[in-house]
Structures are given as structure tokens and as C-alpha cells.
Amino acid sequence: MRATVSRKVYFNSSHRLHNSSWSDEKNIEIFGKCNNKYYHGHNYTLIVKVIGNIDSESGFVIDMKLLKHIITEYVINRFDHKNLNIEVEEFKQLNPTMENIAMVIWNILRKELDRDLDIIIKLHETENNCVEYPLL
Numbered sequence: 770m771r772a773t774v775s776r777k778v779y780f781n782s783s784h785r786l787h788n789s790s791w792s793d794e795k796n797i798e799i800f801g802k803c804n805n806k807y808y809h810g811h812n813y814t815l816i817v818k819v820i821g822n823i824d825s826e827s828g829f830v831i832d833m834k835l836l837k838h839i840i841t842e843y844v845i846n847r848f849d850h851k852n853l854n855i856e857v858e859e860f861k862q863l864n865p866t867m868e869n870i871a872m873v874i875w876n877i878l879r880k881e882l883d884r885d886l887d888i889i890i891k892l893h894e895t896e897n898n899c900v901e902y903p904l905l
């Protein structure tokens with residue numbers, strides 16, 4: 770039997786959305802306040818969903834202590850209280866939109882979790898705006 774378990778965590782990061790091939794006017798038109806050249810912060814809420822078989826011996830899809838450890842070690846410790854554009858390697862050439870942040874987090878966790886497990890990332894940039902990655 771398969772089930773989905775999830776863990777919710779929070780991190781705070783700063784970023785700037787900018788496309789250097791666009792004019793300043795177009796950047797402001799498309800990215801609005803997120804184009805501020807002095808950066809600005811968001812309080813992100815990350816929900817990591819893990820889908821897999823319920824193990825017959827443990828009764829777990831995944832040991833939640835292990836999931837917590839992996840998220841802390843590989844995501845929170847790298848993203849929390851950081852400037853994503855400047856301090857996080859993956860965003861030096863990639864706009865840190867919520868969509869791209871979710872994709873980067875999925876790629877990171879995909880390397881750390883058992884291949885038998887499916888992963889879905891839900892990332893809230895604000896209370897009202899969120900993304901899910903990938904589409905299954």
C-alpha cells in the first residue's frame with residue numbers, strides 16, 4: 770500500500786528577480802517589487818511530500834527523523850538567511866522564482882532520497898502564492 774507523508778519547514782531568504790537581457794523597464798513591469806536591485810526577503814514555507822510504499826516492518830513510508838535531517842542538512846542550511854542570487858550556487862545563473870526554487874529543492878532531495886520514493890515539492894513564497902513541482 771502506498772501513502773504520502775509530508776514535512777513542513779520554514780526558511781527566510783532574500784532574492785532579486787531579474788533578466789539581464791531585458792530593459793530595466795521590462796524587468797520592473799514583469800517582476801515588480803521582486804526586481805528591487807537591493808534585494809528583498811520572503812518567508813518561505815516548504816512542504817516536502819514523499820510518496821512510497823508503507824514498509825511492512827516499520828509501518829513507515831520514510832523515517833520522518835531521516836527526512837527532517839535531510840531537509841535541514843541539504844536545503845535549510847544552504848538557503849535559510851541567505852541571499853539566494855549571491856550565496857546559493859544554483860541561482861547564480863537561474864532566476865530564483867518560486868518555481869525555480871522548488872525545482873532546485875526537488876533536484877537536491879532527489880539525490881538524497883531512495884529511488885523507490887516519489888517526491889513533490891510545495892513551496893509558498895507568500896501566504897497566497899505557491900507552486901508544486903513536479904507535475905506527476
Ligand code: NI
Pocket residue numbers: 784802803809810811
Ligand atoms: Ni520576491
